Amino acid sequence: MSVIEVSDGQGAGPAIPVGTGPRAVALAPDGSRAYVANAGSDTVSVIDTAAGLVAATIPVGGSPRGVALTGDGRRAYVPNSGTDTVSVIDVPTARVTGTIAVGTNPTGIAVAPDGLRVYVADAGSHSVSVIDTVTAQVTATVPLDAAPRGLAVSPDGRRVLVTTPEADSVSLIDTGTDQVVGTVPVGTNPAGVAPAPDGRHAYVANAGSNTVSVIDTATGQVVGTVPVGTNPAGVAPAPDGRRVYVTNAGADSVSVVDTGTNRVTATIPVSAGPLGAAVAPDGRRVYVTNVGANTVSVIAATATYRVAETVTAGANCWALATTPDGSRVYVANAGNVAPTPNSSVSAIDTATDHVALTVPVDTPVTVAVAPDGRHAYAAGARSVTVIDTTTGQVTATVSVGITPTGLAVTPDGRRLVVTVIVAGTVAVIDTATNQVIRTVTVGKNPTAVAAAPDGGHVYVTNGGSNNVSVIDADGGQVLSTIRVDDNPIGVAVAPDGRRAYVTNLHSRSVSVIDTATATVTATVTVGTSPWGVAVSPDSRHVYVANMADRTVSAIDAETL
Structure with missing residues (x-):
């Protein structure tokens, strides 16, 4: 368990080694895993975000350039530019379960919010492939006037935004008709694109002009241009929409843009050649792929809080509850069945941020504290365990059902x-x-x-x-x-x-x-x-x- 305290700093922690040539990163909906497409090693690295380590490596097609997950987090899609395919990964098993042929040199990829469609930027064939996720078939191919690079789907699912570097523009595709319905001129050599969470604006990283274009999605007009670092490549808005993080591949840095003022408020050094970026669901971490260093940098994203202490409470923490006076936090640790059962309830002393006691309890998944603070209750397996908070002893186990x-x-x-x-x-x-x-x-x-x-x-x-x-x-x-x-x-x-x-x-x-x-x-x-x-x-x-x-x-x- 992490304890957060007020701070003013931002910065990148130790980088995580991954495969060769990491180009893109996407996070699971619950933030527990980060998926990294490694173009040089034809793999996807799966990072356990809690441990900060690679938990699995999945072989995919040749030269994967992107990765996108469905909203339920059960499937990941990876465009392989070297084999003109998209690999379909079953997330629970971490295995490729299908391969879909698309256009030539696929680079960017995005999943519709409802999970029914996947859109692939085919740079070599100047098109966008539309995949039906139910049938795993390409159902439409949308022709473009120039080679696409990055793409994103609007939060309402009605538009696909596609950057076309040779044309210095963003193409807008109507997902109802699979037709291009507009073109927005932006900066030079646009690369990454991402909509704000509310869908009102879209942000485009212009690699050739070292700027980010801000598009009003209702009018299709550029309403702001933000100078950033050299050769910006990737762009990732925070979940609350207040910040946008821009990777500067030529400056080995990440620019933090305040969306209220369209100004850079911080520049964070990372490793060599940052390309892809993704923000954790809670907005407190940003993951950046460094293609020149074969690593992923993890940035503490918030400017107002930092982790003051990480308290090891127990295995598989599920829930917590505080006492009315705030002196203790009780944590339900569901634990592991093998090799030995180790489930428990931990009581953390908030004055010292250390575990004051650990009470063995059968697989607790939730915990509550009485209004007077004298007892804690933990539910798991078939019963509720009653803990005396003064003595730390179990005073009763009440059977309730499965x-x-x-x-x-x-x-x-x-x-x-x-x-x-x-x-x-x-x-x-x-x-x-x-x-x-x-x-x-x-x-x-x-x-x-x-x-x-x-x-x-x-x-x-x-x-x-x-x-x-x-x-x-x-x-x-x-x-x-x-x-x-x-x-x-x-x-x-x-x-x-x-x-x-x-x-x-x-x-x-x-x-x-x-x-x-x-x-x-x-x-x-x-x-x-x-x-x-x-x-x-x-x-x-x-x-x-x-x-x-x-x-x-x-x-x-x-x-x-």
């Missing part, structure tokens, strides 16, 4: 509510006796649970039945069942108790529930695969973590 996943303590601390995903139930535990006093049948695959501030009601998301169960915390009765969107996964109740917010994983939305009427009063479109949700203390803002597109959506609750 795979408890969600925990919520009522505000008065009298009840602990546990979702049991396999059984489709909620266990209500009396915290005074540590006994299950009720088992409430809810919908299919209950995942998350949240208690209302007054403790009267509990809200449970049922991912398998697309609804939310509202339970009387004292009586243990299902008071109502509220239909929401596809696969509800997270839930949070506003501090004023007036609304509950539910993330719907498969429909890119948040359902807004009026707690007085138990009805959905609004549905808010957010990013791809929304999961976690939290409400500000004043109930005025809602924050949603969008797992697949590496963003956080901020909702103004007062406008709903």
Whole structure:
């Protein structure tokens, strides 16, 4: 676990050795892996971002020049310029499962936000190949007036932006018709291109004029030109859209552009020949391929925070919770089964940032702390473990059923509510006796649970039945069942108790529930695969973590 403190610095840490001639990098949606296309060794290096080491090396076609992942992170696509193909990598197994013939000398590649199409820049044949990811076939070839180099898909999936260095322009392709619908003149020899997360602007690295062009995507006009370093090649916006990172291949540096002012606010030295760049989903790390050094540089991206301490809590950390006074953080370490079980709950002393105690617990996946801070609760396997926070001893183990996943303590601390995903139930535990006093049948695959501030009601998301169960915390009765969107996964109740917010994983939305009427009063479109949700203390803002597109959506609750 890392502890972050305020700082003003930015900088690149030790570089990670990869294959020969690394040209491009892409991150998994959860940020756990970085995939690097090595043109000189015909491979893709898979970096474990937590360890900062290469975890696997995947042979692909000849001279791979790019890499792009689907939103669910299950497949990666690699254009091989030496063999005129695209390799399809099955991410879970780290193996190539297919090879698709495309145009001549493919260089750039991008996946549509819905994952149904892959677009490939074919430099040798002056075209863009469109691949259907379901059939793994090229369904269209879009002719261009000049050789393409880089390309990107707009966040709404309606446009493909393609740089054409010989024409000093960016071509705009309508994805509905697979036709070029516009051309935007930019700087000299444009290379990399990337849209802002909100899709309102696109940024183009002009290698020949040492600038970045800022395009207004609504008008198709250049609205800004930013001087950067020598021979800029790659461009990567931060998930919050506030910064753009530009690799300067001729200056061995990365320029940091403030998108509000279109000015360079920092220049970060890296290794020789930086080309590709990708920003972590949380925006705190930037990964840069250095073709001249056969390495990847990792930049601490934030200008306001830095890692002050890294605390080794335990194996496979899943969740954490703080005590009300902030003196300790409890971490659920799900652990490894082999060679020996090592799951536990760690208690970190926040004054020293060291583990004060470690309590063996059976595969905990979530943890909660009582309002008075006297007990911590960890759910895993088939039970809930009760830990006395004063002594660090396990005082009870409460059997609840297979795979408890969600925990919520009522505000008065009298009840602990546990979702049991396999059984489709909620266990209500009396915290005074540590006994299950009720088992409430809810919908299919209950995942998350949240208690209302007054403790009267509990809200449970049922991912398998697309609804939310509202339970009387004292009586243990299902008071109502509220239909929401596809696969509800997270839930949070506003501090004023007036609304509950539910993330719907498969429909890119948040359902807004009026707690007085138990009805959905609004549905808010957010990013791809929304999961976690939290409400500000004043109930005025809602924050949603969008797992697949590496963003956080901020909702103004007062406008709903």
